[in-house]
Amino acid sequence: MDKNFEKDLSFFIDELKKRGIDFKRIFFLIEEFERQGLDFESFLELIKGDKDLAKELIEFIKARLQPESVDAIYLAPWKKIYHEWFSMEINVSGLKVPDNYDPQKHFLVLVAKGIIMKAVVSAMRERFKVYLYTEDLDSDVTKNDRNSQDGNYFILFNRNIEADEEFKNVSADDLAKKEHRGITLLERLLLEILYFSETKKHLDTDNWTLCSGSRNSDGGVPNVFWYSDDDGLSVHLYDSGSYFDGLRSRSVAS
Numbered sequence: 001m002d003k004n005f006e007k008d009l010s011f012f013i014d015e016l017k018k019r020g021i022d023f024k025r026i027f028f029l030i031e032e033f034e035r036q037g038l039d040f041e042s043f044l045e046l047i048k049g050d051k052d053l054a055k056e057l058i059e060f061i062k063a064r065l066q067p068e069s070v071d072a073i074y075l076a077p078w079k080k081i082y083h084e085w086f087s088m089e090i091n092v093s094g095l096k097v098p099d100n101y102d103p104q105k106h107f108l109v110l111v112a113k114g115i116i117m118k119a120v121v122s123a124m125r126e127r128f129k130v131y132l133y134t135e136d137l138d139s140d141v142t143k144n145d146r147n148s149q150d151g152n153y154f155i156l157f158n159r160n161i162e163a164d165e166e167f168k169n170v171s172a173d174d175l176a177k178k179e180h181r182g183i184t185l186l187e188r189l190l191l192e193i194l195y196f197s198e199t200k201k202h203l204d205t206d207n208w209t210l211c212s213g214s215r216n217s218d219g220g221v222p223n224v225f226w227y228s229d230d231d232g233l234s235v236h237l238y239d240s241g242s243y244f245d246g247l248r249s250r251s252v253a254s
Contacts, residue, residue: 074101078110081197085123088112090152098156106156106253109190113151117141120189127196129232133222137185137235141222144184145213155187156253163209163248171243172212172221181252182212185222185235188250192224192233202226202233207246215240223247 074097082088090112101108117137124130134140146153158164167175175182183191188211195203203209208225215221220237227234238247 074103074108075110077194077197078108078112081193082110082112082115085193086115086119088115092152095152095154098154100253101154101156105159107159107191107194109155109157109187109194111146111148111153111155111187111190113148115148115186115190117186117189120186120193124189124193124233128202129230131227131230131232131234133235133237137222140216141185141214142217143215144186145181146184146187148186155183157183157187157191157250158253160250161203161205162207163204163250165248167210167249167251168207168245168247169243170249172210172215172238172240172249174243175212175249176240180212180249181254183209183250183252184213185211185224187211187213188224189235191250207248208236210238210247210249212249213252 075092075095079090079092082090090110092110095110097108100106121130121132121137146155167180172182188209192203195201204225205228208223211222211224216237219240221240221242223236223238225234225236226232
């Protein structure tokens with residue numbers, strides 16, 4: 001290991017220890033010291049409740065390691081999700097996190113090649129209730145602005161618990177006229193899993209996410225919300241011209 005890196009890392013660890021972190025339990029260096037890499041998944045578990053600490057870590061990695069090591073930090077939660085929820089070992093080689101990604105401002109969604117809504121819903125139902133307007137979402141929702149069959153991709157959304165307020169009372173038809181880039185149904189379902197994995201809580205408990213990036217065969221637009229009365233996730237369908245205060249798109253962050 002590079003001596004300067006080792007010195008800096010030792011100092012960084014000492015600073016973390018001052019915060020009372022138990023390194024014996026969840027932090028260790030991996031074998032590939034020649035790449036100067038860390039076990040980022042363990043590190044994420046360590047720091048996920050401390051946003052300031054997470055920011056410090058990212059800056060440290062950016063200063064001392066190769067750029068792909070920074071991407072590895074962001075990819076670790078998704079590798080874990082795909083492994084634990086879908087028994088998938090995703091190949092993330094060559095994937096690059098968008099340059100404008102800010103963990104404090106954005107949700108980062110990784111859509112893996114070949115993932116389908118049936119698998120997502122099935123995994124969800126092992127952990128909480130899910131209510132659907134149809135049990136075969138993949139066959140019914142036939143038009144999507146982005147498709148998992150085309151390969152792995154990242155997508156960013158504003159880090160809001162509720163869907164973007166600026167799009168209340170705006171229908172999918174009106175959004176399309178403005179060339180709005182909105183969330184697809186698959187992306188919204190994966191976003192739910194990400195948030196639940198991080199917090200054990202749910203999104204859209206007061207409003208509905210209008211999945212304006214998707215349409216069913218009749219032109220209807222799916223929407224997703226957490227149905228508190230029945231304690232479950234609900235996927236409904238509205239006409240593309242429908243709008244009301246609580247029905248809001250989530251815009252792709254640029």
